[in-house]
Amino acid sequence: MNLLELSQTIRRLRLERRLTVEQLALRSGFSKGFISQVENFRISPSLKALNRIAEALEVDLKSLFEAPGKSAEFVFGTVSDGLELQRDDSQEYGMRYLALAGGLSGKKLDPFLVEYHHTESPRDFMAHETEEFFVLQSGEVRFYVYDNNTSQLLVPGGTVYLKSKIPHRAELAPGCKEAKALIIYSEPGE
Secondary structure (H helix, E strand, O other), rough: OOHHHHHHHHHHHHHHHOOOOOHHHHHHHHOOHHHHHHHHOOOOOOOOOOHHHHOOOOOHHHHOOOOOOOOOOOOOOOOOHHHHEEOOOOOOEEEEEEEOOOOOOOOOOEEEEEEEEEEOOOOOEEEEOOOEEEEEEEEEEEEOOOOOOOEEEOOOOOOOOOOOOEEEEEEEOOOOOOEEEEEEEOOOOO
């Protein structure tokens, strides 16, 4: 099971129990921010942390690692088959995440189609434990790395490869109404 599947299992179990992120945080003894990072596949929690989360969800630890359904060797699909995920208040920042190849468990890469729409709320820099490959499909975005002084305007076909833990963010270029990018995340440590 990869980090995306683990995070979505934790979120699914939390929602099935009608718990908020804050309630799960209180039950497990972690901060709301930590639980949010786990559910948004930003960090790889330790087994000790996962055990506390499992106890708070009233399930066995192994339940967090059991993928629903049978694992396949391959999966065909279309972009329209993408599973929409809520990630880090993405709607507030004018973003929509579609997980591609969602029906395939045990994968080492997680491809997403990400849509960018106009918003008044600029996104903060983020860093994660996975490597990332970004390909702009349509529109124009300004891609920032480390700080607001290091950026590049990307047009369709523009790419960025990031090692893990590199602070970055992307926003629509002035005058652009929407953009789409294919983003591929690796497993942590891959």
